[in-house]
Amino acid sequence: MELKLTLNGKRIIEEIDADLLLIDFVRAHGCKSVKRGCDTSGCGLCTVLLDGTPVLSCSMLAARADGHDVRTLEGLQEEAADFVGFIAAQGADQCGFCNPGFVMNTIALLRENPDPTDDEIRAFLAGNLCRCSGYDGQLRGIRAYLNAKKREG
Amino acid sequence: MLTIQNYVRPETLDEAWECNQNRKNRILGGMLWMRLGRGSINTAIDLCRLGLDTIEESEEEFSIGAQVTLRQLETHTGLNRYTHGAVRAAVCDIIGVQFRNMATVGGSIWGRFGFSDVLTVFLALDTAVELHRGGIVPLAQFVTMPPDRDILVRLIVRKTPGAVVYLAMRNQRTDFPTLTCAVSDLGGAPRTVIGARPGRAMIVPGLPALPVGQWSQDAISAYAEAAAAAVPTGSNVRAGAAYRSHLCSVLTARALTQLGGINGWN
Ligand SMILES: Cc1cc2nc3c(=O)[nH]c(=O)nc-3n(C[C@H](O)[C@H](O)[C@H](O)COP(=O)(O)OP(=O)(O)OC[C@H]3O[C@@H](n4cnc5c(N)ncnc54)[C@H](O)[C@@H]3O)c2cc1C
Ligand code: FES
Numbered sequence: 573m574e575l576k577l578t579l580n581g582k583r584i585i586e587e588i589d590a591d592l593l594l595i596d597f598v599r600a601h602g603c604k605s606v607k608r609g610c611d612t613s614g615c616g617l618c619t620v621l622l623d624g625t626p627v628l629s630c631s632m633l634a635a636r637a638d639g640h641d642v643r644t645l646e647g648l649q650e651e652a653a654d655f656v657g658f659i660a661a662q663g664a665d666q667c668g669f670c671n672p673g674f675v676m677n678t679i680a681l682l683r684e685n686p687d688p689t690d691d692e693i694r695a696f697l698a699g700n701l702c703r704c705s706g707y708d709g710q711l712r713g714i715r716a717y718l719n720a721k722k723r724e725g
Numbered sequence: 726m727l728t729i730q731n732y733v734r735p736e737t738l739d740e741a742w743e744c745n746q747n748r749k750n751r752i753l754g755g756m757l758w759m760r761l762g763r764g765s766i767n768t769a770i771d772l773c774r775l776g777l778d779t780i781e782e783s784e785e786e787f788s789i790g791a792q793v794t795l796r797q798l799e800t801h802t803g804l805n806r807y808t809h810g811a812v813r814a815a816v817c818d819i820i821g822v823q824f825r826n827m828a829t830v831g832g833s834i835w836g837r838f839g840f841s842d843v844l845t846v847f848l849a850l851d852t853a854v855e856l857h858r859g860g861i862v863p864l865a866q867f868v869t870m871p872p873d874r875d876i877l878v879r880l881i882v883r884k885t886p887g888a889v890v891y892l893a894m895r896n897q898r899t900d901f902p903t904l905t906c907a908v909s910d911l912g913g914a915p916r917t918v919i920g921a922r923p924g925r926a927m928i929v930p931g932l933p934a935l936p937v938g939q940w941s942q943d944a945i946s947a948y949a950e951a952a953a954a955a956v957p958t959g960s961n962v963r964a965g966a967a968y969r970s971h972l973c974s975v976l977t978a979r980a981l982t983q984l985g986g987i988n989g990w991n
Contacts, residue, residue: 573732590769591729613757614899619823626823631757635732636771677823698899699821 577637579603580647588634594620595629597637598644605645605672609701616700617673619680620644626680645672651679658717664709670702674710687718727760731768735775738857738876744770745874752876754832755794757824777831777879780804789880791831795819795843798830807884808850809987811891811907815846820899831877837868837925840901844868845920846891848928849907851883865928887911888987890980893921894972896963903964906976908984915948915984919973922958929955940985949978 575588579601588597595618598606608630609617618630621643645652652675665671674697681688681696688696693714694707702710735741744750749767751759777790782803789798795816798804805813819825819842833843834854844864852864857876864880889909893902905920914934920926929952935944958969 590732591727612761613824613827614820616821616823625826627826628823631755631760631824631827633729633732633753633756633769636753636773677821680822695817696822698818699823 573635573638575634575638577639578641580643590633590635592634593630594632594634594637594642597634598629598642603644603646607669607672609669609673614699614701615670615673616677617670619673619676619700621648621676621680624680624683626677645676648676648679655682655714655717658720659710659713662709662713662716664705664713666704670700670704674700674702678714688714690715727762727764727766729766729769732771733768734771734773738775738878741770741772741775742857742874742876744768745876748874752831752835754791754829754835755827756832757828758832758836758838772831772876784884786884787880787882789830789882791829791835791877791879793830795825795828795830795833796822798843799825804882807882808846808889808891811846811849811889814891815842815893815905815907818842818893818895818898818902830880834864834867834880835872835877837872839923839925840905840921841926842891842893842902842905842920845893845905845918845926846889846907847880847882848918848920848926849889849891849909849916851885851911853881853883855879855881868925885911888984890983890987892976892980894976901963904958904969904972904976906973906980908977908980910984915981917952917977917980919952919956919977922956922969922973923961923963924957924959927956931955935981940981945978945981945985948981949974952977 576585595606607617609615613628613631618628619626620629623641677700745752751766752770772792777792779790780793780801781788787804799813799816847864853861854864854867855861855878857878859875887910891907893905895902902921907918909916917929918926932951933948953970953974956973958966960966
């Protein structure tokens with residue numbers, strides 16, 4: 573079938589197989605930040621924004637993104653730059669493999685809820701798994717970012 | 726691995742239903758459960774053009790389209806006002822936000838899964854399912870029907886005045902539940918639903934009547950013990966049967982206590 577979508581602002585029209593997954597489509601278009609960490613839709617590493625909504629690209633047919641806007645970390649560098657430094661400063665990233673999924677879902681969280689409580693952060697990021705940390709570093713990093721933003725006013 | 730040869734977006738329910746009569750074709754929900762399976766699908770049927778992705782609220786009922794996501798259930802103000810947050814409580818620990826942005830009500834109810842939080846909470850409400858050919862069927866009846874080739878169009882939740890409480894036990898947040906429990910009071914006697922036994926959620930039959938007015942601790946304990954005795958439980962990787970039966974009485978008692986509180990405020 574013919575797939576038409578916008579990937580990080582670029583319009584793409586391409587013939588695809590019916591069972592091509594969105595993750596394989598975006599990777600084929602150079603978005604290598606999007607990776608597979610599991611095969612049960614449980615790790616969040618493959619998170620992309622579909623019309624602004626975070627979804628698991630490993631579990632979605634590319635065909636279903638037809639007519640929609642798809643964003644990956646490659647297209648959201650500026651928005652990510654705001655807070656990733658705070659997370660890194662907490663030493664939260666160890667192997668770093670989970671990082672792109674975390675960053676994508678944090679972008680979605682902050683767009684929806686610019687001033688979340690710790691519990692709201694934990695709940696929103698519960699679908700992003702990290703094998704190195706206990707998630708506290710990430711939480712401290714996001715908290716530090718929110719505090720800094722408040723100080724700036 | 727799941728392979729799919731064709732992908733279609735029918736313009737009408739009749740067209741979708743016709744296509745689904747071929748056993749090699751499949752309706753797509755969020756595809757999250759489906760993709761864990763193996764095999765080959767001839768045509769995947771996407772219901773996205775049928776306008777089934779909204780929750781409509783009227784004076785009498787909520788009409789929840791089959792393609793509504795679990796996240797929509799979680800964040801819908803009216804539905805959570807009516808259920809005192811019980812619908813949100815039922816879905817909020819299912820994997821993660823991204824997952825719930827994809828998993829659908831239709832797939833969740835159609836699957837009649839033993840572990841289902843979604844089935845548990847809706848069984849405690851006055852819920853019916855609308856099937857394209859089968860018409861409107863009470864949810865309690867639908868869960869006992871064997872899967873056929875029909876299409877689940879929407880859920881209908883009647884706004885019967887009352888209250889409902891949802892509780893589940895998980896070994897770890899976002900894991901499958903070890904036991905699910907929903908207790909509602911929609912006028913008359915409370916209705917208690919237990920799921921993840923690990924069998925499919927059931928409305929617990931033959932429970933003792935509770936006194937009108939305030940429920941004493943003794944009455945609540947007796948009711949909860951009777952629920953544990955009436956619900957068949959089994960063992961699997963998450964818990965043994967005896968532990969599940971114990972959980973059944975604990976969660977039922979807690980839910981009843983909360984329900985008594987909510988009734989007291991109203
Ligand atoms: C790893 C994992 C963990 C989970 N954990 C939980 C949990 O803790 N609690 C919980 O309650 N649930 C849990 N679930 C289940 C999940 O919430 C969904 O219920 C499940 O994925 C099915 O929904 P779906 O939209 O993905 O349907 P799909 O997987 O797309 O479809 C499921 C079945 O229903 C059919 N179908 C879909 N829509 C319709 C329709 N409208 N009419 C007729 N047939 C239809 C499909 O053809 C398919 O046979 C989990 C699922 C997974 C994969
Ligand atoms: S790779 Fe998509 S959720 Fe794990």
